[in-house]
Amino acid sequence: MLMKRFVKVIMVIVAVLFILFLSGRFGWKLGGFGACQDAGIDSVEVSDHAVRMTGFYPRSFPEGFCGYYAKEKEGKLYVGFRFSAVFGIFESGNFDIMIPVKESIEEVIVKTRMGERPVWNAYNGFISRSEPYGVFVKLEPGNAWSVSMRYEDLNNKMINTYYTACESGDHLFMNNDIIYVAKETEAPVPFILTVYTEDDTVVAYEEFNFDTGTEKMYLTVTEDGRIVEESADE
Numbered sequence: 001m002l003m004k005r006f007v008k009v010i011m012v013i014v015a016v017l018f019i020l021f022l023s024g025r026f027g028w029k030l031g032g033f034g035a036c037q038d039a040g041i042d043s044v045e046v047s048d049h050a051v052r053m054t055g056f057y058p059r060s061f062p063e064g065f066c067g068y069y070a071k072e073k074e075g076k077l078y079v080g081f082r083f084s085a086v087f088g089i090f091e092s093g094n095f096d097i098m099i100p101v102k103e104s105i106e107e108v109i110v111k112t113r114m115g116e117r118p119v120w121n122a123y124n125g126f127i128s129r130s131e132p133y134g135v136f137v138k139l140e141p142g143n144a145w146s147v148s149m150r151y152e153d154l155n156n157k158m159i160n161t162y163y164t165a166c167e168s169g170d171h172l173f174m175n176n177d178i179i180y181v182a183k184e185t186e187a188p189v190p191f192i193l194t195v196y197t198e199d200d201t202v203v204a205y206e207e208f209n210f211d212t213g214t215e216k217m218y219l220t221v222t223e224d225g226r227i228v229e230e231s232a233d234e
Helices: 002-035 177-185
Strands: 040-046 050-056 064-073 076-084 095-100 107-112 115-121 134-139 146-152 157-163 171-175 189-196 202-210 216-221 227-230
Touching (some): 002 076, 040 107, 040 115, 050 076, 076 095, 134 146, 146 171, 177 202
Parallel strands (some): 076 107
Antiparallel strands (some): 050 095, 064 076, 146 157, 146 189, 189 202
């Protein structure tokens, strides 16, 4: 009798753990892009019926790949990823996925609750993160926590924000869509760069113009709250 009860208890525990594992492994998709993480992207291949993406977990501590969440909208494919040290225990951090699509895709964008990052477009193909073009920001204030870049394209207001503690001296790659906006409009594109502390206090604020002939624009946020433009070879 005791043995039967013991076996039943063990079976219940195993069943509960299994359900928790499945919930952690797949249930995150209920949160949509709000539950998604960024990923390192090695390649993007776009065909008429599918988009193939390969990549890896971008941080040093290994976490397994749990899956992706994707949505199509007006020729754009938005994709978010999920990794976990617990629920991805049987997987590596590398992935090779094929995402079915219903319409012609003009741009592929990695999307998380923190922001968006284009990785492929019909004009230039795959956009390697190791050699991006656009706006780069270097932070000197030690209390800088997030950087926001805002500008308007032909139809929409664009925003790209990094909500993460930023180490002084590192350049953050902010955005390269602004290049295509400048080429389409054949005019400089005004944008606003704002830097915040963790409690949303503004550290620095400045307006700039991204010129049509510019490929890379480097900006430095100084300790005294100024934002200055560097030369590309600095």
